[in-house]
Amino acid sequence: MKKFIFFILILTVCSCKKEDSKTTVTPNASSIEVDSIIYNSKSFEPHLKFNSELSEYELIKLANPESFTDLELSYPIHENDFEFDKTEDFKYYTPFSFDFEGVSYELIAYHSYGENDLKVVNIQLNSYLEGKQTDALLVDCRFTFETEYYREFTITKNGIITIEKVAIEGLNYNSAGDIVGKKTVKDTTAETVRYKMSAKGNFVKI
Numbered sequence: 001m002k003k004f005i006f007f008i009l010i011l012t013v014c015s016c017k018k019e020d021s022k023t024t025v026t027p028n029a030s031s032i033e034v035d036s037i038i039y040n041s042k043s044f045e046p047h048l049k050f051n052s053e054l055s056e057y058e059l060i061k062l063a064n065p066e067s068f069t070d071l072e073l074s075y076p077i078h079e080n081d082f083e084f085d086k087t088e089d090f091k092y093y094t095p096f097s098f099d100f101e102g103v104s105y106e107l108i109a110y111h112s113y114g115e116n117d118l119k120v121v122n123i124q125l126n127s128y129l130e131g132k133q134t135d136a137l138l139v140d141c142r143f144t145f146e147t148e149y150y151r152e153f154t155i156t157k158n159g160i161i162t163i164e165k166v167a168i169e170g171l172n173y174n175s176a177g178d179i180v181g182k183k184t185v186k187d188t189t190a191e192t193v194r195y196k197m198s199a200k201g202n203f204v205k206i
Contacts, residue, residue, distance in 0.1 A: 036157050037157070044109070044140070047060055056119045057144075065093055068110075073087070077124060079139075081165075104128040109121065109122070110124070114143050115145040121141070127197070127201040147171075149167050163193050164191070164192045
C-alpha cells in the first residue's frame with residue numbers, strides 16, 4: 001500500500017510539472033489522426049466491462065485463451081509501475097497483432113492480482129524477431145481500489161506509442177497513510193510517456 005501511495009504522489013508531482021486480425025503497416029510521419037492509428041484504447045473498449053458490484057474490470061468477447069509459460073511469467077515489462085505481476089491463475093488473450101519494419105508485434109490482455117486480491121486488467125505489447133520475444137511494454141493497466149487508475153494508449157503508423165497514465169484520487173490520507181475521509185472534489189492527475197518501436201524490436205523511451 002505504501003508503495004502504491006508513493007507512486008501516486010510521484011505521478012501528482014510529474015503532472016503538476018507539466019475482432020482478431022493480422023495487419024501489415026507502412027510507417028509515415030503524421031499526427032494522431034484516425035488513419036494514422038494502428039491500434040488504441042478505443043479499439044479495445046468492446047473487450048472491457050466494469051463490474052460495479054466487485055469494483056473491477058472484466059475481459060469479455062475474447063477467444064482462444066492461452067497459458068503463460070514460465071519465461072513469459074517472469075519476462076520484464078516496461079512501465080510496470082505497480083508490479084502487479086502475471087500469475088498462472090489467469091490466462092491471456094491476443095486480440096490484435098501486426099508487423100512493423102520487419103518486427104512482429106502482439107497485443108495481449110490478461111488479469112493480474114492487485115490490492116486485496118482484486119483483479120487488474122493489463123494490456124501488454126510484445127515484440128518478436130524471428131519468433132523470439134525481444135521486448136514488452138505495458139500500455140494499459142486499470143483498476144479501482146482506493147484510487148481509480150487507467151491508461152489511454154495509441155500506437156501509430158510512424159512507430160510511436162503514446163501512453164497517458166491517469167489516476168483519480170477521491171480519498172484523504174493522514175501522514176501514516178491511513179484513510180481519514182473522502183475529498184469533496186476528486187483529484188485527477190495525468191502523466192504521458194512515449195516510446196519508439198525500433199528496428200531491433202526494442203521499445204525505446206523518447
